[in-house]
Amino acid sequence: xxxxxxxFSPFQENTYLVFDETHEAVLIDAGCFNExxxxxxxxxxxxxxxxxKRLLNTHLHLDHQFGNRxxxxxxxxxxxAAKEDxxxxxxxxxxxxxxxxxxxxxxxxxxxxxxxxxxxxxxxMKFKALHVPGHSPGSMAFYFENxxxxxxxxxxxxxxxxxxxxxQGDYATLIRAIQNRLLPLxxxxxxxxxxxxxxxxxxxxVNNPYL
Numbered sequence: 074x075x076x077x078x079x080x081f082s083p084f085q086e087n088t089y090l091v092f093d094e095t096h097e098a099v100l101i102d103a104g105c106f107n108e109x110x111x112x113x114x115x116x117x118x119x120x121x122x123x124x125x126k127r128l129l130n131t132h133l134h135l136d137h138q139f140g141n142r143x144x145x146x147x148x149x150x151x152x153x154a155a156k157e158d159x160x161x162x163x164x165x166x167x168x169x170x171x172x173x174x175x176x177x178x179x180x181x182x183x184x185x186x187x188x189x190x191x192x193x194x195x196x197x198m199k200f201k202a203l204h205v206p207g208h209s210p211g212s213m214a215f216y217f218e219n220x221x222x223x224x225x226x227x228x229x230x231x232x233x234x235x236x237x238x239x240x241q242g243d244y245a246t247l248i249r250a251i252q253n254r255l256l257p258l259x260x261x262x263x264x265x266x267x268x269x270x271x272x273x274x275x276x277x278x279v280n281n282p283y284l
Contacts, residue, residue: 074198074220076265079113082106083174084136087267089224090117091217097196098123101215101224102131102267103140103152106174111143126195129187130154131226131267132209133161134239135168141181151184155204155211159183161240187213203254207247208235214255216262223274224265229255231264231272234283251284 077090081104088105092098098118105111118125125148130137133154138161141152162180169176189204193215200217205228212235215224227235229251237244260275277284 074217074222076222077117078265079105079110079117081110082136082139083172085268086136086139087265087269088114088140089265090114090123091195091198091224092121092123093196093198095196096121096123097198098125099127099129099193099195099198100125100144101129102137102226103128103144104136104138105140105143111140114140114144115147125150127193128152129193129213129215130158131214131224131228132212133158133165134209134227135161135165135172137226137267138162138165138180139169139176142178145181145184152181153185153187154183155188155213156186157206158209158211159186161209164240189213205229205247205250205254207237207243207245207250209239210241212250216258221259221261222263222265223255223258225255225267227267229264229272229277229281230266230268231270231276232281234281235267248283256284 079088086104089101165180191202203214262274
């Protein structure tokens with residue numbers, strides 16, 4: 074399995090393109106904000122002869138869905154995310170303007186809802202969604218058990234956790250979700266976060282001051 078990380082937008086959001094030897098790929102959190110970033114993603118997909126099969130969102134805060142409409146219009150696949158976060162789609166253009174960011178048009182509607190423990194298959198890769206609310210009500214992490222990899226969105230960071238002061242965020246819910254859903258995973262599990270560097274479950278058990 075190959076993981077290509079792009080860091081996009083003024084929010085320095087991590088967008089992950091994950092694929093294997095079949096060249097089938099899944100895109101997690103399309104954060105490409107401008108034409109240059111869109112071209113970075115498009116060129117990489119083209120140069121590596123990838124067949125983009127799914128567009129998944131860990132959650133729908135604006136920096137994680139900036140590129141959804143571009144991906145839908147370019148590749149004909151719609152984003153998938155938890156129903157609990159769907160209210161954030163309509164808020165995205167106004168939120169962008171609040172941050173002083175130019176944004177034209179409408180945010181991309183979802184094509185399907187992701188549910189807890191939903192299983193996915195892309196190429197030879199198999200993974201499942203884990204509902205980890207608190208940063209947003211519908212936050213999902215995607216766990217690739219065979220590869221020992223977790224895409225955590227903004228739930229868990231290297232030495233930190235996601236903020237809970239945004240709409241429908243809740244600190245106690247986030248801590249409980251991390252402890253119940255993520256920390257039981259093997260210590261060797263590599264965590265790819267929505268911002269910043271990777272970490273491991275074992276490292277966060279020992280060194281994360283919030284846990």
